[in-house]
Amino acid sequence: MATVQKDDEGFYTPTAEGSTSTPAKDEQPDASKTDLINSTFEVSVTLADQQGDPNSPLYSVKSFEELGLLEELLKGIYAMGFSKPSKIQERALPLLLSNPPTNMIGQSQSGTGKTAAFVLTMLSRIDYTKNKPQALCLAPSRELARQIMSVVIAMGKFTQVQTEYAIKENLPRSVTHITAHVLVGTPGTMYDLLRRKVIDTSELKVFVLDEADNMLDQDGLGDQTLRVKNLLPRGLNAPQIILFSATFPAHVRAFANKFAPDANKIELQNNELSVDSIRQFYMDCKNEDHKYDILVTLYTLLTIGQSIIFCQHRHTADRISQRMTAEGHKVSSLHGAKDATERDRIIDNFRLGKEKVLITTNVIARGIDIMQVNMVVNYDLPLMNERGGNKSEDTRPDIETYIHRIGRTGRFGRKGISINFVHDRKTWLQMEEIEKATGKSIMRIETNDLDMMEEKMKKALK
Numbered sequence: 001m002a003t004v005q006k007d008d009e010g011f012y013t014p015t016a017e018g019s020t021s022t023p024a025k026d027e028q029p030d031a032s033k034t035d036l037i038n039s040t041f042e043v044s045v046t047l048a049d050q051q052g053d054p055n056s057p058l059y060s061v062k063s064f065e066e067l068g069l070l071e072e073l074l075k076g077i078y079a080m081g082f083s084k085p086s087k088i089q090e091r092a093l094p095l096l097l098s099n100p101p102t103n104m105i106g107q108s109q110s111g112t113g114k115t116a117a118f119v120l121t122m123l124s125r126i127d128y129t130k131n132k133p134q135a136l137c138l139a140p141s142r143e144l145a146r147q148i149m150s151v152v153i154a155m156g157k158f159t160q161v162q163t164e165y166a167i168k169e170n171l172p173r174s175v176t177h178i179t180a181h182v183l184v185g186t187p188g189t190m191y192d193l194l195r196r197k198v199i200d201t202s203e204l205k206v207f208v209l210d211e212a213d214n215m216l217d218q219d220g221l222g223d224q225t226l227r228v229k230n231l232l233p234r235g236l237n238a239p240q241i242i243l244f245s246a247t248f249p250a251h252v253r254a255f256a257n258k259f260a261p262d263a264n265k266i267e268l269q270n271n272e273l274s275v276d277s278i279r280q281f282y283m284d285c286k287n288e289d290h291k292y293d294i295l296v297t298l299y300t301l302l303t304i305g306q307s308i309i310f311c312q313h314r315h316t317a318d319r320i321s322q323r324m325t326a327e328g329h330k331v332s333s334l335h336g337a338k339d340a341t342e343r344d345r346i347i348d349n350f351r352l353g354k355e356k357v358l359i360t361t362n363v364i365a366r367g368i369d370i371m372q373v374n375m376v377v378n379y380d381l382p383l384m385n386e387r388g389g390n391k392s393e394d395t396r397p398d399i400e401t402y403i404h405r406i407g408r409t410g411r412f413g414r415k416g417i418s419i420n421f422v423h424d425r426k427t428w429l430q431m432e433e434i435e436k437a438t439g440k441s442i443m444r445i446e447t448n449d450l451d452m453m454e455e456k457m458k459k460a461l462k
């Protein structure tokens, strides 16, 4: 059977029909000596349990066959190793695929398979005999746009789909006409291509916003996204609009309802916003400097799997990464001030597992899917004043960004832990507010007893 493997860059790529991913005999690991094989087996066993538990967001009663998908797409899904749909896929797909097409506002916890739901919709609605853009998808970062594209290509492996990026520096300025069926990108570049009429929208069928609350928030990418929508067909020719996110705060909901009128809605309760497989902790640090010391102490634990460390500012990410590197630790930093090629290289190396610790800002707080990430550290808690706009005084915690940040671990049933560093009364109160808003308790980990710290964290990951 044909398979789709994660390639050299950690993205999904199809292998040739009939090929297998079995390594040559002398490269085959001895199952008794490595825990790689055991842990994969354990993960698929617990996944089967979770997909059979009605309370799990991974649960479904139906099979993919029952969701009304094209044969070619079923082949694509199985080649990716999916066996059963998750709850959001089971609930959303029949609504997304029904005719006449209806808009959708869909919410489901991080790491529960929203991407497959909208990618399968895009691929299902394309008329492959027409070489014109038919599905546009916007995401908040180039990293996420590239990841979504890898899913489009993997799921569409058995279709004739043609794809193109609408992200800065991935498309020559000289391009005048795009014939690809699916375009994935960020709003600024997509707007530019539409404005210059490089994208012909006469056959457009689907318009997707991933991380929709961020894409519609006036403090986020709201203006740019609206400018894109204003250049799309209206009335009877308007595309089906699909908004997905793990969070939809009240102040964005009203706008989302206007943006995607008469939509089918799948919503979560506030106490369901994050998955239970992520155990949340905090560490009491004495002051800013002590946070750095604790991070260095944690290094051995951070590198058992892979970790993402979130900071408030780019310069903090760079400073910590330079200091740790100088002290002999292997870490890398990623943020919006780096150029595109460097950003791609850093995230690709991290996806591949070549780097174990990534120090970053909110730029990759959303959507990034790397299964091996088992720890997230909030070196600085996310604050409302980082959202943009002129709100430097607003030091309330940014609950949505917190939920997305910790959701970089615990993907699709895996275990993960998150650790918040608190170092004064203000950060303590901010964390309390997060705890209240999410309805999940955050447990203390002692910072002065290393063995105990290690034991608690390892136990949470078992």
Ligand SMILES: Nc1ncnc2c1ncn2[C@@H]1O[C@H](COP(=O)(O)OP(=O)(O)OP(=O)(O)O)[C@@H](O)[C@H]1O
Pocket: 081, 082, 083, 084, 085, 086, 089, 108, 109, 110, 111, 112, 113, 114, 115, 116, 245, 246, 366, 367, 368, 369, 371, 407, 411, 412
């Ligand atoms: N039905 C399935 N069976 C097995 N694995 C799946 C299934 N659906 C999705 N996955 C895998 O689960 C992981 C998480 O999926 P995805 O990235 O779509 O989550 P998400 O809900 O979009 O999360 P986020 O809110 O963080 O963007 C991916 O690695 C994906 O390949």
